Amino acid sequence: MRIVVTRPQRSGERTAAKLAALGHEPVSLPLFHPVHHGERAVSALSGPLAAIAVTSAEAVRALDPFGERLAPHLSKPLFAVGGATAQAAEKAGFGQILTASGDALGLTALVTEHLALLSEEQPLLYLAGRPRGSVFEEGLAAAGVPFRTVDCYEMLPSNIAEEMLDKALLDTAADIVLLYSSEAARAFFSHASTEKYKTALAATKFICISRNVLSLVPEIFRAEAAEEPSEAAMFELLRPNSGT
Structure with a gap:
């Protein structure tokens, strides 16, 4: 076909x-085509955080150019929305990858299951892109998950x-x-x-x-x-x- x-x-x-x-x-x-802002992500990774969440492999690709600067952060738990995003994270070198069912609701549920990992002092870092839906962030807020969001890519027409x-x-x-x-x-x-x-x-x-x-x-x-x-x-x- x-x-x-x-x-x-x-x-x-x-x-x-x-x-x-x-x-x-x-x-x-x-x-659409991606425009990466990986510097924002690497800067955010250097701050206090307990784990990382990504809803697209594009967020991981934004980190590709940073090599050694990324290395200290690869041991952090990473919550991936689905299999393709998890594969991209594994290729980038992340060692602790937890994979959700493929959508924002599934990722929210997975993060909530591991709420004990997170605190206001050591929150979840959501490496996000634009445009995006609000389901994941709204779900985290409703579940009381401490998190911060950094836009590290955008999809342009x-x-x-x-x-x-x-x-x-x-x-x-x-x-x-x-x-x-x-x-x-x-x-x-x-x-x-x-x-x-x-x-x-x-x-x-x-x-x-x-x-x-x-x-x-x-x-x-x-x-x-x-x-x-x-x-x-x-x-x-x-x-x-x-x-x-």
Whole structure:
């Protein structure tokens, strides 16, 4: 199947390789690109803290350039939102990684289970990005978890030319479009709002990482949400479409 991947370039390339290995034809359409502010993260790590939380592998990638400056902090417990983020943290050298079920609610629950690790003097450091939802921080506050947040990356909209959209969506019809975030869904349907794209996408199926993302797909399109917020669960939804 011809599958449009809307992730940023770096993560999108990994997804494309997986799809190609499964016999699909991946098409890259990176709707956002990351800008890292790793210096903020390294500075925050040097302050008092008991553990670290990350809701995206992009936060870990923001630390990549800092090498030896990162080394003293790698022994801190790190709470990762899901498997991909945990893998990025392991690659970066973190030794104590606790992995949640893949969403903000699961990560909140995991941190709360280890509340005894944290105190006002030694809080949780949340290495965050923008834009982001409020579920994790609101959940921590409601559970009485002492934490502070530092933005160490931001996802900026990519300059998607009409020619790029046409190549991805019009020249050959897309069987599937993968949507990994609410921001990606909003951006996609903003770009593909004209009648020619609506017509081209009439038979296309949108596979969403969550029901929240699914809610942003206009009702005129076919769409389905993964049972859990992970790429693996999204890929499971490719099976009926491919006849396997």
